[in-house]
Amino acid sequence: MKRFARLADLAALTGQELAQSDAVLIDQDRIDGFAAHTEDRQWIHVDHTKAAQGPFGTTIAHGFLTLSLMPHLMERSMAIDDVRMGINYGVNRLRFPAPVPSGSRVRATFKLLSFEPIEGGAQLVIEATFHREGHAKPVCVVEQVVRQFT
Secondary structure, eight states: OEEESOGGGGGGGTTSEEEEOOOEEEOHHHHHHHHHHHTOOOHHHHOHHHHHTSTTSSOBOOHHHHHHTHHHHHHHHEEETTOOEEEEEEEEEEEOOSOOBTTEEEEEEEEEEEEEEETTEEEEEEEEEEEETTOSSEEEEEEEEEEEEO
16 A cells, blocks of 8 residues: 655645555456446346347446445555545546456556645545456546545
């Protein structure tokens, strides 16, 4: 895990990679759980028989399941010691360029795109690029806007 002593120190790192997460398994149990909670039960996610005949040859994770792992992966890969609270403020751009077949392991790289001081902290735009192990093409690229408060 990468540690930063002060939020203000990140300003000098704009344009640089901040951290990379460990890989997390996206198995069928996780996909089925996400489908149950979101009520998105499209066959490409949950019907093994039909998905085997589909374009990916197996079930795949929901794009939003992959995206939803971002806070977990970020928390496991980096910490800012003087931040007492962070909130999601939104996203500027989001793409799912490649599928995540069930049983895949995915990791994320976090790059700081911008740092803007705000009252009590800073607004960061962080590009998170998710990769499936063994494949060059990203499975998710998002510009997340977060507000961190010290």
